[in-house]
Amino acid sequence: MNAPLPQRLSEDARTLKKLDLNLRRNKQQDHTTLLDQASKDFSWEAAKSEYWCPEEFSLMHGTPLWNESTADQKRVLNQLYWVAYYSQIISAEIATIFFNQTSAAGLYGVEDFRVVCDTLDMESTQERAHINAFKVVGEATEKALFGGRVFTYPMRTPYAETMIYSDATPFKAWWKKLQLRTYTLLSSSNAFIACQYFTVRGIRTLSGKLIQHQLSMAHTKHAFPEASALPAKISYYHFMDESYHFNSSNIISHDIIKCLPKPTAFEARVANMTLAGCQRDHQGFSVGVRGIFWHDPALFEPLLKVLMSPIYGMDRAAALAMIERCFCQDNDGVQSAYATHKTALESYKQYLADLDYVDAHNKEMRHMARASVEGYLKTNRRAFERFAA
Numbered sequence: 001m002n003a004p005l006p007q008r009l010s011e012d013a014r015t016l017k018k019l020d021l022n023l024r025r026n027k028q029q030d031h032t033t034l035l036d037q038a039s040k041d042f043s044w045e046a047a048k049s050e051y052w053c054p055e056e057f058s059l060m061h062g063t064p065l066w067n068e069s070t071a072d073q074k075r076v077l078n079q080l081y082w083v084a085y086y087s088q089i090i091s092a093e094i095a096t097i098f099f100n101q102t103s104a105a106g107l108y109g110v111e112d113f114r115v116v117c118d119t120l121d122m123e124s125t126q127e128r129a130h131i132n133a134f135k136v137v138g139e140a141t142e143k144a145l146f147g148g149r150v151f152t153y154p155m156r157t158p159y160a161e162t163m164i165y166s167d168a169t170p171f172k173a174w175w176k177k178l179q180l181r182t183y184t185l186l187s188s189s190n191a192f193i194a195c196q197y198f199t200v201r202g203i204r205t206l207s208g209k210l211i212q213h214q215l216s217m218a219h220t221k222h223a224f225p226e227a228s229a230l231p232a233k234i235s236y237y238h239f240m241d242e243s244y245h246f247n248s249s250n251i252i253s254h255d256i257i258k259c260l261p262k263p264t265a266f267e268a269r270v271a272n273m274t275l276a277g278c279q280r281d282h283q284g285f286s287v288g289v290r291g292i293f294w295h296d297p298a299l300f301e302p303l304l305k306v307l308m309s310p311i312y313g314m315d316r317a318a319a320l321a322m323i324e325r326c327f328c329q330d331n332d333g334v335q336s337a338y339a340t341h342k343t344a345l346e347s348y349k350q351y352l353a354d355l356d357y358v359d360a361h362n363k364e365m366r367h368m369a370r371a372s373v374e375g376y377l378k379t380n381r382r383a384f385e386r387f388a389a
């Protein structure tokens with residue numbers, strides 16, 4: 001017996017209207033030109049005396065390092081948050097461009113899905129401008145401060161580990177690459193998996209949306225917004241583009257998916273595996289860069305570089321002692337990073353609540369919910385012993 005034909009998207013006028021409107025508004029407000037101009041105009045000299053983010057979004061905010069820094073050092077930590085945070089976003093957006101394309105290939109095979117594919121094309125073009133702006137500012141800043149890279153890295157392919165500071169062992173990295181390649185093939189040839197990618201994208205960008213909204217305020221809430229530093233403006237332009245991307249993730253994963261036949265057991269299994277992967281990636285929280293799910297022991301090395309650079313001028317022993325106090329002993333930075341993680345977890349649960357194919361492990365975010373301050377400190381202490389030896 002033939003499988004039932006999908007309901008045509010053209011019969012769902014409400015969803016089509018939402019999609020059309022989202023694409024039209026994104027085109028009208030597109031910030032690509034402004035971002036490209038900002039990338040061209042960026043000068044470290046012109047931006048170096050300003051904060052680029054609201055104060056609580058500074059590298060190591062709330063830790064002993066932050067509390068004991070001078071005003072000049074705090075300003076550098078604030079700028080380094082911007083560099084480190086958007087270095088992670090570059091990696092996530094390289095992956096997004098790729099999966100927008102494979103998913104569009106899968107969805108173009110269904111009647112009436114052109115508007116979905118046009119939306120994804122537009123978003124991918126915008127991501128390239130975002131990546132360029134983050135890269136130009138990040139690299140110029142690190143060159144001026146350290147004479148080379150600390151958090152930035154050369155251009156990479158979408159098959160590289162998305163989380164730039166993770167606990168991936170070579171075996172885990174190899175296994176993930178294999179899964180990614182399989183998912184690529186599936187999403188480009190299966191409309192349900194292609195649609196479901198936007199559930200993953202929606203979740204992955206949910207906490208980003210919360211953080212990036214606050215980062216954009218360094219521009220919007222500036223006493224004279226026009227005079228805000230260019231990186232603060234870039235945060236704002238980026239947040240504006242991303243709000244449309246988040247809308248499209250939401251429409252595709254919650255409304256459009258209903259135009260497709262119910263998933264088979266295999267499709268539901270693949271969907272739940274990808275959501276479980278998301279939980280694993282977002283299981284940790286970072287005191288270094290609040291709002292990012294990094295494995296903090298992987299940050300010891302770059303932080304050592306910062307502390308031993310002329311900015312702090314510490315010797316190795318003093319730098320290690322500071323790392324131990326910040327990452328291995330409870331402090332305000334640890335508590336607020338944990339609180340941000342909890343907010344992210346609750347918002348993920350809400351996002352998945354009305355999706356029937358999602359299993360309890362993912363609906364309740366059971367893996368992610370295992371994160372705790374005690375567990376965090378224990379992992380760091382164990383890693384620090386090896387690091388300092």
Ligand SMILES: [Fe+2]
Pocket residue numbers: 093126127130238242
């Ligand atoms: Fe982006």
Ligand SMILES: [Fe+2]
Pocket residue numbers: 096123127242245
């Ligand atoms: Fe985006």
